Amino acid sequence: xxxxxxxxxxxxxxxxxxxxxxxxxxxxxxxxxxxxxxxxxxxxxxxxxxxxxxxxxxxxxxxxxxxxxxxxxxxxxxxxxxxxxxxxxxxxxxxxxxxxxxxxxxxxxxxxxxxxxxxxxxxxxxxxxxxxxxxxxxxxxxxxxxxxxxxxxxxxxxxxxxxxxxxxxxxxxxxxxxxxxxxxxxxxxxxxxxxxxxxxxxxxxxxxxxxxx
Numbered sequence: 001x002x003x004x005x006x007x008x009x010x011x012x013x014x015x016x017x018x019x020x021x022x023x024x025x026x027x028x029x030x031x032x033x034x035x036x037x038x039x040x041x042x043x044x045x046x047x048x049x050x051x052x053x054x055x056x057x058x059x060x061x062x063x064x065x066x067x068x069x070x071x072x073x074x075x076x077x078x079x080x081x082x083x084x085x086x087x088x089x090x091x092x093x094x095x096x097x098x099x100x101x102x103x104x105x106x107x108x109x110x111x112x113x114x115x116x117x118x119x120x121x122x123x124x125x126x127x128x129x130x131x132x133x134x135x136x137x138x139x140x141x142x143x144x145x146x147x148x149x150x151x152x153x154x155x156x157x158x159x160x161x162x163x164x165x166x167x168x169x170x171x172x173x174x175x176x177x178x179x180x181x182x183x184x185x186x187x188x189x190x191x192x193x194x195x196x197x198x199x200x201x202x203x204x205x206x207x208x209x210x211x212x213x
Contacts, residue, residue: 032189034182039189040208042198047150047211050198054212055095055153059131062091072154073099075128081106082123083165089138090128095154098212101197102157105210108187120167121180126207127151127158150211159184162206184208 032039056071065072075092077084081103084092094102106123113120130138130151150156161181166174188199188208200209 030189030193032182032186034185036185036201037203040185040192040199040201042192042200042211044150044200046198047156047200047209048148050211050213051150051153051155054097055150055155058152059129061131061133064131065091065093071095072129075099075102075125079106080122080167081110082125082159084125085160087128089134090130090151091134092125093129093154094157095212098155098157101191101210101212105159105184105187105191108190109184112183112187116183118183119171119173119175121175122165122167123184124160124163124165125157126160126205129154129156156209156211158202158205158207158209160207161185161201 056068059065059068072093073096075084075094077092102125109123110120128151130149132152135149135152161184162177164175164177164180185208188197188210191197192199195213197213198211202209
């Protein structure tokens with residue numbers, strides 16, 4: 001990190017230049033301080049508004065993905081950057097901008113662990129795009145499920161903050177989920193502050209609910 005020091009007696013032009021770059025330095029130094037519910041509390045209406053603006057028409061069934069094959073990206077079941085739960089109530093499809101955001105989050109998380117000389121872990125993707133049939137099945141089992149969820153538009157995905165997959169299961173050092181959650185939160189905090197996404201910290205579902213902006 002680069003710090004700017006101002007010395008007495010320097011010319012006005014140099015001081016003006018330092019003043020201009022100070023805000024950039026302060027922005028770079030912004031850190032997530034651990035209050036998940038306060039910092040990641042974007043309301044459902046914001047997620048839904050962004051989803052409708054940036055997403056697809058909701059799908060009635062999984063067969064309908066063939067009708068939008070040019071508008072959706074199919075996510076690989078498993079990459080070096082992330083893993084998926086068994087997606088019983090969603091399908092691994094996103095609009096291109098959301099797919100790119102997922103990859104960026106995953107890469108930034110990995111790079112952050114690497115820069116801290118910590119063991120590498122993969123993120124767990126727990127929910128992606130839901131068809132109307134998926135929503136109907138989910139609402140029968142989960143009274144908190146929302147019928148007009150942002151998940152219907154291909155713009156939204158959930159990442160677990162409770163479960164992470166070690167890249168090297170035999171590594172001598174391991175990290176507790178709480179530590180990994182903090183690293184992931186900093187990644188999301190940065191992207192959220194860049195107006196790249198909306199994020200909701202879901203306590204009952206133990207995930208970050210993320211919608212591309």
